[in-house]
Amino acid sequence: MLKINALNKTYANGVQALNDVSLEVDSGMFGLLGPNGAGKSSLMRTIATLQTGDSGSVTFNGVDVARQPEQLRRKLGYLPQEFGVYPRMSPLTFLDHIAVMKGVADRAERKHLVEQLLVQTNLWDVRKKSMTTFSGGMKQRMGIAQALIGNPELVIVDEPTAGLDPVERRRFHNLLASIGDDVVVILSTHIVEDVADLCTRMAIMAAGSILLSGEPQQLITQLQGRLWRVVVASTEVDGIRGEMDILTTRRIAGKTEVKVIGNTPPVGFEPAQPNLEDVYFATLRDAGESVDVD
């Protein structure tokens, strides 16, 4: 189990990226949602031993990550949000190297493992090509492959689906789902569906703080019966905005759908079926973040 306790991090430029973050993550898929700059990557890097917090602690199965980074790294699979490749190197060579680094000593075992991953990430045909020539999505899949090398007990993937086409995204979902139940997987994303589809638990982060955490379904239920919608001409939106607090607006076929939260429906509004996105918007709005995109 991963325990994060009162973690704080302020960068040298004064940005407070983590603000008293506490979180407990059990095995299973954990989704981390949050706007740009929320501190998701900072949090994940800290867990992945790539930086240290100013205060607070991260422990994984009782191992203090800051004190014994080496111990954690042995059980870690990590996909950074942004990464590059060695110029003129093939995925085969690179994955083999990562496997050695991760302690996979047996040569045949390593070969098998790397080949499996190449197939699973659909990179088999390009396994000997220079990675310099890879497209963004191919590179991303290579990143996923390396994160899964070994028997990671903690997998941290930072926006793993960014840049993947729908097929590959699905392939990734399946791959991730197959990892095993006793593995802690933390995944950050901006795509709410990813979380909805995959995660058993989730948290929403903004401005360095955890705003909300729980099971997606349970969070959605909390909005049940409190969310209302109306579809109006775009010109009328400003009028509504003057009268009440709008949660979201969305264009639908030339008109605009407006959603609001309230215990009673405003005049002309009909009940809406909440989804995770609504939860996300509602949480951010409650935290004072601007979510009105018009």
Add this chain to the structure above:
Amino acid sequence: MLDVFKFECRYQLRSPLFLVLSVAFFLFAFMLMGSESVTLGGVSRSLNLNAAWTIVYTQFFFSIIGMFGAVAIVSQAITRDYEFNTAEIFFTTGVSPRGFLLGRFFGGFVFAVGVCVAAMLGTLLASLAPWLDPERVGAFSIAPYLYALAVVTVPNIFFSSALFFTLAALTRSMLAAFIGAVAFIVLNIIIGNLVDPEQVDLLAMIDPFGQSAFSDVSRYWTVFERNIELVPVSGNLLINRVAWMSLGVLALLFTIWRYRFSLDPSVLRRKSKRARKTTPKPALTARSVEQVFNAVTPWRQLFSQVSIDLSGIYRSVPFYAILGFALLNVWGGFEGVGRFVGTPLLPVTSGLLRAIGGSYTFFILLIVIYYAGEIVHRERQAKVAEVLDATPFPNVVMVASKVFTLWFMVACLLLLAMVAGIIYQAVQGYTHFEIPLYLQSLLFVQGGSFFMLCVLAVFIQVLAGNKYIGMVAMLAVFFVLQVLPSLDFQHGLYLFSTPPVPHSDMNGFGHFWQPLIAFTAYWSAFCLVLAILAHLLFQRGVTDRLKQRIALVPVRFTSLTGLMLTFAVVAFAGIGSWIFYNTNVLNTYITTDELEVQQAEYEKTYKVRELDLRPEMLSVDSTVDLYPDERRLESKGTAELVNTHDVEISEVMVSTHPFITVNTLAISGAQRVEHREISGTHIFRFDQPLVPGGGAEMSWDMTWDHEGFANVNELAVSGGSSTRVVANGTFVNNSEIMPSLGYNRGAEIGDPATRREYDLPPIQRLPELGDPQTLNLSQFTVARRTEFRTRFSTSADQIAVAPGYLVGDVIERDGRRIYTYEMDAPIWPFFSFLSARYEVASDAHNGIAIEVYHHPAHTFNIEPMIRGTKKALDYFSREFSPYQYRQFRILEFPRYASFAQAFPNTIPFSEAIGFVADLTDPHALDPVFYVTAHELAHQWWAHQVVGAAQQGMTVIVETLAQYSALMVMEQEYGEDKMRRFLRYELDSYLNARGGELIEELPLVRVENQPYIHYRKGSLVMYALQDVIGEDQVNLALRRFIEKYAYVNGPFPTAADLVAEFRRVAGPEHQALITDLFEKITLYDFSVADADVEKIDDEWQISFSVDASKFYADGAGEETDAPLNLTVDVAVFPKPQDTLEDYQLPAPLVFERQTLVSGENQLVLRVNELPHRVGVDPYNKLIDRNPENNLRLLDLP
């Protein structure tokens, strides 16, 4: 474009690169000018510190090294966008490619010039510094600075910026630009080496920096001219500047034409067209993998990481480019390896190794500095760091991998040098390949410090956290290490390098192994500390700041780290203490400054005794026991002293060599009243003053041994003494192992500026010509020859040789060999003692035994030595006087020094010069023959006749030996080769004048100045015999010998010699003799224009000759003098192809015509097709511009 320019300027202003370079250049320039101990090679210490010439020359230097700064700045300006992936943003902003390029270029260029201007400011400010020696500071003038900016800095930086900007823009790679720059420099050196040095115009053109053109004009400038004059911007210099600037413009135009905004660096891309073999996808089978973490894991990780890092190197094109240039670089070094009067030396491995050390060091250094940055930051730059850093490897794996990768590069370069060396030897037909020697030297002896440097470079890069800062920091560290010794910080305990180890075929690496191993172990321990620190401070994850990384140290510090660190520190400290014990306790650590202090003190204390009358040594009986393996020598003996003066002597000063331990030193009837160990000075006072004719006995017992090893500056501060007593090839002389009488003028500081520092009066190198007080003292600083006998023993496998003849049998006992040598007539007290495992080649000539003692492998040039000896013996005994000995011996000694020296019947001759010269080219001058003849001539000019110890004395010894050798050479090799030799002499003389430290003197007053007594001496004597005849000169010399051979004083002076020449010369030549010997005379002849007319069957050549004559003063300031002299004029046909370029064909007509100052109209007629006309075509006179004496004719 202006916007881009402004943007670029703002960027550069804030860029650390510009700032760091400017500060570095400023400081460097400031030091060069402001500190007398740091000077640029090629700048004479006799010039004013702020001499106009020096200011310009310094800017040449800065603009050449500044080229690399310029490359960095401008190529960064153009490649930055790719490196930081901001290119996309830029290309869509609507700037035109041209505007973008020019804006970026000029933005970078201005700052590249700025860096050099920083250097200029450094020079300028330092030249105003109050602490400078006022004697060496001329009046301030801004002109040289402006001149340097306009003629040197701006053109050089412009073309180099433009050229490499182009390269960087088109390849999108900074590395390519750097390699281009290195290649450019190397190519330049190589081309410069390949072009015949006589092709002055061509050389001036192809030197991109214009330095050649600049030097051509100022080459023969004297101190006076260099202080105030600037080379006019015309002729070659102007053309060169314009040409290279234009090339820069062309490069820019080309870039504008070819450059496209695109992200595809297509220029260097290779397309791999491997057949697409489709391997079937393996089926998905679940199989669990085992992760093993044990003691072997880091090694596995290291192995994998090293192969990844190496593949990054050997898969890159630049690496092969570097290897290629390295190859050219060493090859160039081999080509330039020790030429001796133009003749190549055999490519013996020692010589090639030396050349590799010389030409390669800087190259490897640059590679290490650059690649350390590339390799250490490779993961970050490629952005794989975040992936890798989260995998479970200890930091040390990455650190070690980076170090190994650099080592691999360095080893490749070093082994490449070996391969190149072997190929070079094979090509030259030299097949004695010493591969173990190559490996030892390259990978350990010479190469060891490179490997250590790699660790330092990696450490600094880790610490710096940014590759550019790291590179600059590493350069700075290296610079400091280079400068420290000249600031008198000379101890090997902090200089981060292994001691220099000379290799000699005779003595191998000799006793240098011990300090080499000690210092290597010491610095290796230090490197281990660095590596551990690098491990602790390694940049992992997002820990950019050093402070953050330091905070991580406690986490990273494990007990194993602690153990290793303790071990490394203890080893470092332990070996360091042992080194300290050796260098500072067993031996004395002394710096060059301290040495000067001692010299100054010696002079201040004892100079007063210089002219004290002293007894003469009439006989010496000595015992010298040499233990080569222990490097120990015991010297005992007695000398009979007699007061040869007509006054009483009450005190006598005795000098012993500072390095020798004096066990006992006594003079009968005298007490030692003063003793200074540091200078080896002993003052004895006679109980009863020594009456005229009275005698005493001096006896000594001294030990010269070497305990442990001395500091790395030993070779420099010992003046060569540390390599005298060695395991094989010992060569010592009496001044080192026996006491000598009187003050030693040779121990004085010669450099005027240094003398002022120590408040010493201006040096008087020698007493005035004709000084009556020294007429009775010979050049050997004694007045009497000595009877000499020595019992000289050595180990059983060596032969020991001293002057004199072997008496009785060689006694062999107790693993020793004992030789007794005795001379049958008194000789000058100038004795050599040599011992080595020699092989002896013997011959005889007219009853004179000739023996060459040589290293068994060095059999190449024994024959020419013997032949030279015979020829010279014939000529000298016929023309001068009989040879006074019945034996002549040449002995080889190790290449720790490269000279030959003439002792009575004994000539020690360095391994580096005669024994390994390559005499296979029949056109080359034969240095073996020349040196042999010269040294043999000293048996006459030194051992038969020697001058009084005053001005001009070396004319009698050295100039006459040069003349004697010249005449034998001319007889053997013909006039053509002589001319070539004389041309070398002329060139050396004219070149050396500008480096004169005190004052140039006329030949007759020469004060032991080699460029005058050898170089000018040859020219003067050759001209003299050309005009008055060889017979007449030899007649004069015979008379001179008759008069002065074996006298006991008064000794002759150079004036006496000139008097003999005047006696045989006839009245018409008296003025010439005055000009040759008694004045500093320079001529300038040139054929101004020439017309050819065909008259009947004949060709008539009318030409005008510009002629002038100057007298120069001691500083080189010239005044016109009226010329009236008969000079050679000649017309030459077109040379046959078979002639070497230095040879002139036989003239069609050759006359001597009287020329006067100014224009002379001359007419010559020939009956064959003429080709060239010349005045003094063979350069017999000292011509300031020897090149323009010949002129090609335009035929009608």
